[in-house]
Amino acid sequence: MTPLLETRGISKTFGGLKAVQKVDLRVEANRVVSVIGPNGAGKTTFFNCLSGIYRPETGSILLDGHDITGRPPHQVCRRGVARTFQNIRLFPEMSVLENVLVAQFKHRSKSPLPLLAHSKKYRIQEDAHCEEARAFLDFVGLAQHADAPSNSLAYGLQRRLEIARALATRPRLLLLDEPAAGMNPQETVEMIQLITRIRDRGLAIILIEHHMKVVMAISDEILVLDHGIPIAHGTPEKVRKDPLVIKAYLGEEASE
Amino acid sequence: MARYRPYILGLLGVFAITFPFLWLQLAPNFSNNTVGVIWAPQHAGEFFGNLSTVFVVGFLIWVGIRLNRRFAWDHTLARNPAIQKIGTFWDNYWGWIAVAVLFLIVPASLRPNGSETLRSLGLPWINTSTLGLLTFVGLYMLLAVGLNITVGMTGLLVLGYAGFYAFGAYIFALGQEHFFFPWWLAGPVAFVLGGGAGYLLGLPCLRLRGDYLAIVTLGFAEAFRELMRNLDITGGDKGIVLHDKFIFQGFWGLTNQQVGYAVAALTLIVTVFLIQRLYHSPIGRAWIAIRENEVAAEAMGIPVVQMKLLAFSLSAAVAAIAGVVYGAKDGFVSPAMCEFQQSIMILAMVILGGLGNSYGALLGAALLYMVPEYLKALPSTIQNSPTLSSITPQFVRDSFEHLSDYRWLLFGAVMVLMMLYRPQGLLGTSRRKTEMLNR
Numbered sequence: 001m002t003p004l005l006e007t008r009g010i011s012k013t014f015g016g017l018k019a020v021q022k023v024d025l026r027v028e029a030n031r032v033v034s035v036i037g038p039n040g041a042g043k044t045t046f047f048n049c050l051s052g053i054y055r056p057e058t059g060s061i062l063l064d065g066h067d068i069t070g071r072p073p074h075q076v077c078r079r080g081v082a083r084t085f086q087n088i089r090l091f092p093e094m095s096v097l098e099n100v101l102v103a104q105f106k107h108r109s110k111s112p113l114p115l116l117a118h119s120k121k122y123r124i125q126e127d128a129h130c131e132e133a134r135a136f137l138d139f140v141g142l143a144q145h146a147d148a149p150s151n152s153l154a155y156g157l158q159r160r161l162e163i164a165r166a167l168a169t170r171p172r173l174l175l176l177d178e179p180a181a182g183m184n185p186q187e188t189v190e191m192i193q194l195i196t197r198i199r200d201r202g203l204a205i206i207l208i209e210h211h212m213k214v215v216m217a218i219s220d221e222i223l224v225l226d227h228g229i230p231i232a233h234g235t236p237e238k239v240r241k242d243p244l245v246i247k248a249y250l251g252e253e254a255s256e
Numbered sequence: 257m258a259r260y261r262p263y264i265l266g267l268l269g270v271f272a273i274t275f276p277f278l279w280l281q282l283a284p285n286f287s288n289n290t291v292g293v294i295w296a297p298q299h300a301g302e303f304f305g306n307l308s309t310v311f312v313v314g315f316l317i318w319v320g321i322r323l324n325r326r327f328a329w330d331h332t333l334a335r336n337p338a339i340q341k342i343g344t345f346w347d348n349y350w351g352w353i354a355v356a357v358l359f360l361i362v363p364a365s366l367r368p369n370g371s372e373t374l375r376s377l378g379l380p381w382i383n384t385s386t387l388g389l390l391t392f393v394g395l396y397m398l399l400a401v402g403l404n405i406t407v408g409m410t411g412l413l414v415l416g417y418a419g420f421y422a423f424g425a426y427i428f429a430l431g432q433e434h435f436f437f438p439w440w441l442a443g444p445v446a447f448v449l450g451g452g453a454g455y456l457l458g459l460p461c462l463r464l465r466g467d468y469l470a471i472v473t474l475g476f477a478e479a480f481r482e483l484m485r486n487l488d489i490t491g492g493d494k495g496i497v498l499h500d501k502f503i504f505q506g507f508w509g510l511t512n513q514q515v516g517y518a519v520a521a522l523t524l525i526v527t528v529f530l531i532q533r534l535y536h537s538p539i540g541r542a543w544i545a546i547r548e549n550e551v552a553a554e555a556m557g558i559p560v561v562q563m564k565l566l567a568f569s570l571s572a573a574v575a576a577i578a579g580v581v582y583g584a585k586d587g588f589v590s591p592a593m594c595e596f597q598q599s600i601m602i603l604a605m606v607i608l609g610g611l612g613n614s615y616g617a618l619l620g621a622a623l624l625y626m627v628p629e630y631l632k633a634l635p636s637t638i639q640n641s642p643t644l645s646s647i648t649p650q651f652v653r654d655s656f657e658h659l660s661d662y663r664w665l666l667f668g669a670v671m672v673l674m675m676l677y678r679p680q681g682l683l684g685t686s687r688r689k690t691e692m693l694n695r
Contacts, residue, residue: 051555053551053554053555072554073551073554073555074554074555074556074557074558074559074560077554077555077556077557078557082555082556083555085551085552085555089549089551089552090548090549090552091544091545091548091549091552091553092548092549093544093548094541094544094545094548098541101538101541102538102541102542102544102545102553102556102558103556103557104538105538105541105542105556105557105558106557108538110538110539115533115534115537115539116530116533116534118533165556166556169556169557
């Protein structure tokens with residue numbers, strides 16, 4: 001059986017800097033894979049390659065066996081990969097609901113005549129998508145903020161909105177770039193629950209995270225990058241005991 | 257005191273800069289062929305006297321902005337239910353209200369001297385000649401609304417928008433010279449060709465990040481103007497005078513003027529209606545998403561290049577239609593239509609009204625076109641109205657004499673004030689208004 005996502009030796013360099021080197025990864029549906037590593041290890045570059053923002057120099061990315069290497073981001077999204085951003089990238093002047101509505105673009109009929117004439121079919125579709133968007137907001141716990149401007153949300157809620165927006169593209173694979181960054185313990189626990197619930201919907205999740213609590217709690221697999229090189233890959237228990245990882249990154253945590 | 261330091265310094269700066277021009281005068285002495293400099297404060301007095309009107313108008317605009325800040329909230333968030341109700345009513349019926357208002361002007365225009373009541377109040381009255389003025393207001397509204405798609409909604413700067421306006425006008429002029437088509441056929445043709453021109457122009461530069469579109473359109477407008485000035489079939493600088501039978505003709509008892517006005521008004525209403533439909537559709541949301549954050553928009557599955565091309569082609573097509581209406585109204589097409597100043601004027605209308613808001617663009621176009629015209633007519637209006645001339649002091653009347661000479665100065669000042677105190681424009685977008693409410 002082909003995995004949902006498979007990367008085969010993808011590499012990306014910036015000038016002389018080898019940001020990502022020969023990363024192999026297989027992700028199945030219903031699984032959470034975490035990518036960890038010290039700052040500058042190439043985690044976000046890896047995400048940017050997966051979501052089409054960067055084109056890897058070597059290697060290939062297969063989604064359900066289809067090669068999506070070098071496709072522009074919107075086509076990658078169309079194939080079912082959605083992502084959130086480490087530095088939040090919402091549409092600040094839109095309302096919370098509209099942020100989610102934007103992400104439904106690829107499911108919407110854009111044929112001009114029904115759209116301009118507001119045909120009955122179009123209005124039914126519009127209502128249905130609004131309902132769906134509200135359902136996503138409800139899912140991440142933002143239902144009561146639907147009409148607020150998105151830049152008025154608290155930081156933690158903005159991260160949740162990014163997840164709702166990504167879910168609205170109806171992805172099969174969700175890339176979460178540090179979803180728990182800057183959150184207090186209570187919010188972190190809630191974020192763990194949210195990610196678990198998303199996984200239970202049948203999505204595959206790749207997670208970049210610095211909070212070891214989050215990573216150890218929900219990961220099925222962990223990939224450790226250091227200077228762009230994958231140095232360990234396996235279950236949390238295995239990675240936790242790996243001497244290379246301890247040396248590169250987990251030193252203090254492992255000695256606790 | 258420290259609060260006012262920049263203002264005082266600025267004022268001193270103005271005095272310093274204007275000193276040689278306003279306070280001194282060159283005095284040639286012909287007996288020994290020398291030129292001396294003499295003290296001539298009367299120029300400065302005249303200048304600052306004229307400038308006082310600038311402050312009068314600036315004050316009125318400031319009052320308008322304050323009132324707007326108080327009342328122009330997003331009606332869905334307004335705490336006062338009456339404002340909510342009015343807002344919803346406007347959303348549902350604005351089209352019909354606009355049709356009614358715009359077309360009530362047609363019967364009113366039958367009276368050659370206009371309405372006595374309005375005239376005594378010094379308001380612009382509706383008569384045969386002001387109908388022509390209103391037609392041009394409609395045209396500029398059309399241009400502003402069209403430009404707003406690209407500049408306001410999608411967030412791409414366009415500096416040569418008048419190029420497409422002239423493009424449409426020349427399609428009409430050349431078409432009726434060589435293929436004999438009337439304005440109602442030229443409109444759709446110009447829409448398609450103008451859109452096509454916009455598409456081709458956008459194709460290379462919209463793939464790149466950054467403001468390349470601004471430079472490319474600026475170049476297009478200039479190149480188009482030079483081309484039209486130098487081709488034989490376009491009549492060079494003299495332009496093309498159109499055949500009478502292809503421009504707006506009166507029918508059913510309507511005059512030429514009224515037909516022109518009605519066509520402009522109808523085109524405007526239909527265009528605004530369709531643009532508003534797009535704005536509230538997935539396509540409009542995609543445009544705004546691109547403006548707000550291009551990277552995120554693309555990652556959410558929006559084909560950014562196609563959507564930008566669509567926005568820009570639509571803008572260009574609307575301008576081309578406006579060009580046809582202009583040609584059919586004025587009966588004369590010349591390269592002066594796509595001067596840089598024209599493009600900047602349209603851009604200023606969009607910025608003044610509020611980037612991204614079609615109604616704002618309408619308001620901006622009306623203000624920036626009507627205010628100079630109105631200022632030009634103001635001295636004679638005061639002169640002719642007994643009420644106004646009795647209440648207006650002589651020095652105000654004197655300074656109004658020169659007001660329209662200072663309109664570019666006024667525009668500059670208004671633009672700077674807008675950028676400082678209300679960067680979202682007079683109306684802004686409802687989205688921006690929600691932001692204001694939370695402050």
